[in-house]
Amino acid sequence: MKKIFLPIAISLFIASCSSDNSNEIKKESNSQESTESKPVFKEELPPLKTCKSDIGKVxxxxxxxxxxxxxxxxxxxxxxxxxxxxIEITFVQKSPPDRNYEDMALKVTYNRVTGNLKNIFTKTNVIEEYKNVNENCLLEFLKSGQQSFLGLTDFCKDTKYEFNNKEMKQSAIGAKPEQSELDGSVKIVADFIKSNAKDASSIEFLEWSKVISIGKNWTVRCKYKGTNSLGAMVTENAWFYIQNSKVVDSKPI
Structure with a gap:
């Protein structure tokens, strides 16, 4: 009896192992198919279409x-x-006959997605930007026969205006003067004050304002004291105007 059942037991064991291996292969195969067929998820925006128009001289x-x-x-x-x-519109605005300035190359862009409208002076990259421009309100503004975008903020109440003239400042008045992070002093102005003082050694700086740009000048206020021609100690407070790393003017307060 033992001789009869032993081969049968071995056959059943081999069949069982083969079945297990087959199941494992199928599982691996199904797992690979599942991984390979799983869609890739990416956070993307559809491409934006730009419509360009060059209208020449205006x-x-x-x-x-x-x-x-x-x-x-x-x-x-x-x-x-x-x-x-x-929408991108390029054009050249001709100078009026009675005005003495050059024709200006300009570009207007309007982004429907963000609601931003820009009026760009392409030569100097000076940008007039209007943010949060509602398209329906913009259409009504354009239908009213306006000559420029300057009245857009009054017409569309939620619109905000920003003027970026950084490039113009750099070309017109030179680089911004360095200002000390410790005491706010501006070396160009400090040297100017001492060079024009009766007694440079008596000069003591009391206050400095932050350097800002006004018109074609970098501007800073300085309060200081020193001895005058009579030997008396006096305090001065003045605005100093800088162009191309030189003090070009000063105005006492």
């Missing part, structure tokens, strides 16, 4: 563009195309 009367085709009339026309996510 006349102006000094208050804005005039004529039948301006940056404003072109923007109104392009807003009808719902496929345009970003």
């Amino acid at each position: 006349k102006t009367d000094g208050n804005g563009s005039i004529g039948s085709k301006t940056e404003l009339t072109e923007l109104k026309k392009l807003l009808k195309n719902k496929d345009c996510d970003i």
Whole structure:
């Protein structure tokens, strides 16, 4: 009896092992198929379509563009195309005959997604930016026959205006003067005060304002004291105006 059942037991064991191995292979295969077929998830934005238009030279009367085709009339026309996510209009604004300045190359962009409208002076990269511009309100503004975008903030109450003239400042008045992080002193101004003082050794600096840009000048206020020509100690407080790393003017307060 033992001789009969032993081969049968061995056969059953081999069959069982083969079945287990087959199941494992199937599981691995199914696992690989599951991994390979799983979709990849990415956080992406659809590409934005930009519609560009070059309208050439545009006349102006000094208050804005005039004529039948301006940056404003072109923007109104392009807003009808719902496929345009970003609108870009380039043009040259001609100088009026009675004004003594060069023709200006400009570019207007409007981003429907962000609601940002920019009026860009391309030569100097000076940017007039209007944020949160509602498209429906913008259309009404354009239909009202405006000559420029300057009245947009009054017309569309939620619109905010920002003027970025960093590049213009750099080209017009030079680099911003260095200001000490310890006491706020500006070396260019300190040297100027001492060089014009009756007794440079008596100068003591009391206050410094933060350097800011006003017009074509970097401007800073300095309060200081020193002896005058009579030997008396006096206190002065004045604004100093700087261009291209030189003090060009000062005004006492």
